[in-house]
Amino acid sequence: xxxxxxxxxxAPRRRLQLAGLxxxxxxxxxxxxxxxxxxxxxxxxxxxxxxxxxxxxEWTTENVVEVLTEALYRTVTLRTLGIAxxxxxxxxxxxxxxxxxxxxxxxxxxxHLLVIAxxxxxxxxxxxxxxxxxxxxSADGVIHWVLAPFGLDTPGYGxxxxxxTLSYLWLPYVIMPIxxxxxxxxxxxxxxxxxxxxxxxxxxxxxxxxxxxxxxxAGSIFAFSLSLGDYITAGxxxxxxxxxxxxxxxxxxxxxxxxxxxxxxxxxxxxILVYLAAVRRTGALRSL
Amino acid sequence: xxxxRVARYVLGAVTAVxxxxxxxxxxxxxxxxxxxxxSMSWPPPGFTLEWWGRALHSEGAxxxxxxxxxxxIAASAIALVLGTLAAMALSRYRFYGKETVNLxxxxxxxxxxxxxxxxxNNAFRTIVGVQLGVWTLIVAHATFCxxxxxxxxxxRLNASGTRLEEASQDLGAGLFTTFRLVTFPxxxxxxxxxxxxxxxxxxxxxxxxxxxxxxxxxxLPLWILQNMFRPSQAPVVAVIAVILAVLSVVPLAIAQRLTxxxxxxxxx
Numbered sequence: 001x002x003x004x005x006x007x008x009x010x011a012p013r014r015r016l017q018l019a020g021l022x023x024x025x026x027x028x029x030x031x032x033x034x035x036x037x038x039x040x041x042x043x044x045x046x047x048x049x050x051x052x053x054x055x056x057x058e059w060t061t062e063n064v065v066e067v068l069t070e071a072l073y074r075t076v077t078l079r080t081l082g083i084a085x086x087x088x089x090x091x092x093x094x095x096x097x098x099x100x101x102x103x104x105x106x107x108x109x110x111x112h113l114l115v116i117a118x119x120x121x122x123x124x125x126x127x128x129x130x131x132x133x134x135x136x137x138s139a140d141g142v143i144h145w146v147l148a149p150f151g152l153d154t155p156g157y158g159x160x161x162x163x164x165t166l167s168y169l170w171l172p173y174v175i176m177p178i179x180x181x182x183x184x185x186x187x188x189x190x191x192x193x194x195x196x197x198x199x200x201x202x203x204x205x206x207x208x209x210x211x212x213x214x215x216x217x218a219g220s221i222f223a224f225s226l227s228l229g230d231y232i233t234a235g236x237x238x239x240x241x242x243x244x245x246x247x248x249x250x251x252x253x254x255x256x257x258x259x260x261x262x263x264x265x266x267x268x269x270x271x272i273l274v275y276l277a278a279v280r281r282t283g284a285l286r287s288l
Numbered sequence: 289x290x291x292x293r294v295a296r297y298v299l300g301a302v303t304a305v306x307x308x309x310x311x312x313x314x315x316x317x318x319x320x321x322x323x324x325x326x327s328m329s330w331p332p333p334g335f336t337l338e339w340w341g342r343a344l345h346s347e348g349a350x351x352x353x354x355x356x357x358x359x360x361i362a363a364s365a366i367a368l369v370l371g372t373l374a375a376m377a378l379s380r381y382r383f384y385g386k387e388t389v390n391l392x393x394x395x396x397x398x399x400x401x402x403x404x405x406x407x408x409n410n411a412f413r414t415i416v417g418v419q420l421g422v423w424t425l426i427v428a429h430a431t432f433c434x435x436x437x438x439x440x441x442x443x444r445l446n447a448s449g450t451r452l453e454e455a456s457q458d459l460g461a462g463l464f465t466t467f468r469l470v471t472f473p474x475x476x477x478x479x480x481x482x483x484x485x486x487x488x489x490x491x492x493x494x495x496x497x498x499x500x501x502x503x504x505x506x507x508l509p510l511w512i513l514q515n516m517f518r519p520s521q522a523p524v525v526a527v528i529a530v531i532l533a534v535l536s537v538v539p540l541a542i543a544q545r546l547t548x549x550x551x552x553x554x555x556x
Binding site: 017030040055101114134142226230232252269272 | 292295296300302306307310311314320331369371373377383387397401402403409410411427434457462463488492495516528529548
């Protein structure tokens with residue numbers, strides 16, 4: 001048996017233990033992911049041979065300049081950003097009251113059922129959920145059927161359809177961290193606040209909200225980031241509306257211009273990195 | 289908390305409406321799976337079990353299901369090992385660059401799926417120079433699954449504290465014995481929950497999958513995407529979705545129960 005001897009050797013050596021624990025995950029994430037991201041950055045400055053369609057190692061800023069200056073990319077970037085912000089705000093507005101009810105009002109049994117009810121749809125296929133919205137939004141679908149008596153009609157396939165579908169898709173991702181955030185607020189604090197004379201709403205504003213803020217940010221990261229990169233939803237319920245992801249996908253697939261696709265994909269990367277840097281100090285990354 | 293009765297009822301009503309809204313589209317998928325209409329027109333003109341019969345004999349769907357399960361199990365297994373190691377390191381040791389390691393773990397899920405997808409596609413094809421296949425898909429999935437295992441394990445390790453581990457070592461147990469007899473039993477249900485989440489994440493993933501699966505590799509989401517726009521297949525897709533939704537509740541309920549019970553035991 002060597003295990004006790006290894007163990008005895010390692011016991012006083014905390015640095016070595018740490019190295020043993022960290023090596024595998026950091027190597028994996030570094031080699032697979034960081035290298036891939038770095039390579040993507042580099043590829044954006046390469047070009048494609050027009051005859052063979054192969055990626056050529058020939059340095060050029062053509063792709064990046066094209067992405068930064070052409071009106072198409074600016075329009076699509078703003079549209080994608082707008083959709084992502086709208087989806088995030090919508091999801092947080094819906095998630096906060098639901099998460100609060102789950103964590104602080106519902107009894108243990110009901111809370112348990114609600115957690116399952118919210119988590120279960122995550123398992124249903126993403127695509128079928130989008131597809132179900134295609135059915136809901138269609139000209140003879142459920143939304144038309146419900147709204148027709150009021151003289152209204154389905155928004156159909158377009159930006160509204162995309163926003164509704166994306167909000168629907170990411171809602172559980174936003175509810176769960178916020179629910180966990182509310183759950184971490186001890187009831188004693190709420191009672192103390194009430195004992196000191198604060199009414200429900202002022203307790204909510206000055207005690208609860210500051211405490212769950214990191215959880216709200218954590219939830220928003222999911223909705224924002226998942227929306228920025230989505231192209232499948234736009235393809236299915238967006239009609240002719242294009243998001244950044246659609247442009248990337250077309251350039252990887254049909255147009256076979258990996259360098260241009262890489263250059264376009266730098267836009268959502270930049271946006272997300274700015275967002276993550278901005279929220280890092282709230283401690284939200286630790287409550288993801 | 290001193291909340292008025294009205295506020296409680298309003299919040300309860302909002303929650304009820306939101307839950308109903310979450311299940312409405314899934315309910316529509318179920319009704320479409322037994323609707324006599326092939327084009328999902330509403331209300332359904334009549335009901336039939338024809339699609340269910342066809343789905344259970346669809347070789348393509350069954351094969352895709354097998355691929356999905358294989359990829360999800362392999363990716364979750366890798367994520368379980370790497371996520372647990374990272375959680376042990378970040379919860380039990382202080383070191384320079386902790387925030388960076390944390391960011392590294394979160395990044396694959398924080399960045400848009402399409403970025404992860406195109407980055408890995410580019411890395412596999414032009415840098416490593418391998419053909420896309422099942423393995424590239426597993427590596428890609430494992431990378432973004434690490435965070436779910438890590439989160440669950442890290443939260444549990446923080447909640448349970450180090451007192452028991454210190455006691456174990458004071459009583460003469462080595463590092464590995466302490467992990468096996470003290471840390472791991474505490475961690476088990478959190479790992480199961482994290483593993484199940486990782487499995488679900490991988491099972492459902494489509495964006496990274498479209499970029500990293502080889503030409504012959506079809507997961508269930510890919511199969512659904514390929515068959516979605518075929519009018520004759522659409523109701524069969526709905527059937528498969530219903531089966532998945534029903535099957536998924538069982539393991540989740542088990543995981544939930546396990547975690548809740550253990551978390552209560554740990555915090556006591």
